[in-house]
Amino acid sequence: MAEIHRLVPGEHALFVGMLDVFGASFRDAQTYGAQRPGAAYVERLLGNPAFLGLVAIEGSKVVGALAAYELPKFERERSEFYIYDLAVCEGHRRRGIATALIEEVRAVARERSAWVVFVQADFGDEPAIALYSRLGRREDVLHFDIPVA
Numbered sequence: 001m002a003e004i005h006r007l008v009p010g011e012h013a014l015f016v017g018m019l020d021v022f023g024a025s026f027r028d029a030q031t032y033g034a035q036r037p038g039a040a041y042v043e044r045l046l047g048n049p050a051f052l053g054l055v056a057i058e059g060s061k062v063v064g065a066l067a068a069y070e071l072p073k074f075e076r077e078r079s080e081f082y083i084y085d086l087a088v089c090e091g092h093r094r095r096g097i098a099t100a101l102i103e104e105v106r107a108v109a110r111e112r113s114a115w116v117v118f119v120q121a122d123f124g125d126e127p128a129i130a131l132y133s134r135l136g137r138r139e140d141v142l143h144f145d146i147p148v149a
Helices: 012-025 029-033 039-047 097-111 126-135
Strands: 003-006 051-058 061-072 079-088 116-119
Touching (some): 012 039, 012 051, 051 097, 079 097, 097 116
Parallel strands (some): 079 116
Antiparallel strands (some): 003 051, 051 061, 061 079
């Protein structure tokens, strides 16, 4: 089984491994590889308590990754965690790695007294929908990207 590891400042190589997993798994090398952040940015990100980067490691290879954000709420003194990206390398799927990554987010959320962890799935991504349906309650919502320019 893969070891689940929380990224901390100074772990730039593991952060790059996380980006590699996302780029390969999502077949989107352009987004995850073309303009990678510099070392100073990565250090700030990994030092930001609102960001949670997790990697699944087998041997010395990153085979799974998860990026999440803690969102402080305004209506109550609580927060929620949003899983932004989750991926497992093709040859390592269906072995519990994605579930282990999500369980680690849940553990961090409990440590920080968050009230929920949420994630989105694309229509047609049946493996992701099946995984999330086993772990939580489905809500059908609409998502809108609003450009800033």
